[in-house]
Amino acid sequence: MGWPATYRPEAIYGDERNDLLNQRLLGEIHLDDFLVSHTKDAIQWMGDQEEQIEEELIKLFSDYMRYANEPRKGGEDARGPTYYEMEIAVSELEVELASNELADDFNLAPMLTQEMVDEAVKNIIKKVKEDGIPRCTVTIGEITVYLYLQSDLSINDKYLTVDAARDNEIIVIVNKNHPHWYQIRGAEGVLNYLRHCVYDGIAEWKARKKQGTIDPDTIKVFKDGYLRIPMEIERHQS
Secondary structure: OOOOOOOOOHHHHOOOOOOHHHHHOOOOOOOOOOOEOOOOOOEOOOOOHHHHHHHHHHHHHHHHHHHHOOOOHHHOOOOOOOHHHHHHHHHHHHHHHOOHHHHHHHHOOOOOOHHHHHHHHHHHHHHHHHHOOOOEEEEEOOEEEEEEEEOOOOOOOOOEEEEOOOOOEEEEEEEOOOHHHHHOOHHHHHHHHHHHHHHHHHHHHHHHHHHOOOOHHHHHHHHHHHHOHHHHHHHHHO
């Protein structure tokens, strides 16, 4: 069992927690004499085997668990990915970037004209505005942001569709049928994914309306500021 469905014994890690232990404690276990599922991607537990394994892990690593839960000195923010989590993520990304699948897609000649792309975007926006209901609607100064989470789009439709050409509204449409959606894990994963999608839309609107251009570097500068907002909110609250 590997990423993204890594084995995480609930007796140790809990259910989708983001505490110090989950951020710091990483282990690897080899179960050589156990049955596997028919899909060969999970252990086929028999009886109370899993409970016995978890009880034994707690006995063996209780000191590690206690140490992992100790706050760092000086009030340092202990959140964010650990070194090991970062290394795992980079390793996975490296494999993905070096894959034949990416090479084939990268080297494939573009089959869509700009007119075709624009037409597809227009059709999605029209369909969603007619049939969809915004998951949330938020007014920011002079504009209103509409966020749609659509499960009725095609697996072949874009992961994100943005309409930022209007003066007083931004429409952000996230395709829940896109393959990438199924790579997201937990509430924090959904939050960060939606945060990037929405801030992409807001940054595009601001670049278009305030700068008169949708230059990619300008959009990145605006988005960089938006991604700092959560920490600013926490700082003001404290």
